[in-house]
Amino acid sequence: xxxxxxxxxxxxxxxQRVTISxxxxxxxxGSNSVYWYQQLPGTAPKxxxxxxxxxxxxxxxxxxGSKSGTSASLAISGLRSxxxxxxxxxAWDGSLSGWVFGGGxxxxxx
Amino acid sequence: xxQLVESGGGLVQPGGSLRLSCAASGFxxxxxxxxxxxQAPGKGLxxxxxxxxxxxxxxxxxxxxxxxxxxxxxxxxSLYLQMNSLTAEDTAVYYCAREMxxxxxxxxxxxxxxxxxx
Numbered sequence: 001x002x003x004x005x006x007x008x009x010x011x012x013x014x015x016q017r018v019t020i021s022x023x024x025x026x027x028x029x030g031s032n033s034v035y036w037y038q039q040l041p042g043t044a045p046k047x048x049x050x051x052x053x054x055x056x057x058x059x060x061x062x063x064x065g066s067k068s069g070t071s072a073s074l075a076i077s078g079l080r081s082x083x084x085x086x087x088x089x090x091a092w093d094g095s096l097s098g099w100v101f102g103g104g105x106x107x108x109x110x
Numbered sequence: 111x112x113q114l115v116e117s118g119g120g121l122v123q124p125g126g127s128l129r130l131s132c133a134a135s136g137f138x139x140x141x142x143x144x145x146x147x148x149q150a151p152g153k154g155l156x157x158x159x160x161x162x163x164x165x166x167x168x169x170x171x172x173x174x175x176x177x178x179x180x181x182x183x184x185x186x187x188s189l190y191l192q193m194n195s196l197t198a199e200d201t202a203v204y205y206c207a208r209e210m211x212x213x214x215x216x217x218x219x220x221x222x223x224x225x226x227x228x
Contacts (some may be wrong), residue, residue, distance in 0.1 A: 002154065033212060035214040035215070037155070037215070039155075044205055044218040044220055044221055045147075045155060045205070045215070046218070047213065047214060047215060047216050047217075049135050050212060050213045050214045050216075051212045051213070051214075054212075056213065056215075056216065059212050075178065076120075085150065086154075088215055090157075090214070090215075092154075096171075096172070098157055098160070098169050098170070098171055099145070099147075099157035099160070100157065101147075101154060101155045101156065101157060102154070103154045104154040104155065
């Protein structure tokens, strides 16, 4: 299983707000930044959020990230059909000396 | 425009070896750390290996230590992954990704598929 824990699925209707959680430990989320990646079907992952809550240019402000202790979350407001994708959290793990990912959350827009 | 193009994937028998390449363009390759990340069919992302800009530091996921070797040639703007003693569990799409502090894996290639099967 993955070092970071995410729910396997999430869903919402257009316009709704959904959140995806990511739980880790003191050696990863607790002491390092959290990143979120979006993977649309059949494509490579794309950086969505960096350093816990920063958006790269081009990412809509509907996407936001937060971190508290050893957990983090991604919020998507004003849900749109094109948001249907897999979402992954990631962090550097100092004990493992490597990057760790969550297992991914498949977001369905109903 | 930043581009990362992986190549070298294919079908290999269990116990065999394969060398993946990642050709970089559109940025000063020699100033960025690079990583390999893989994704087994229908599964999530799994970090494989990291190499610093000047190759002085490398890291590997535990399941790859002793079998995989990451390297780079800054003169050729290329990243490599030598994979040995391959098993069916190594079957995956392998992505190269550019890393930068503090933005993480800001660019990814399109991936190359490695299939380990007899």
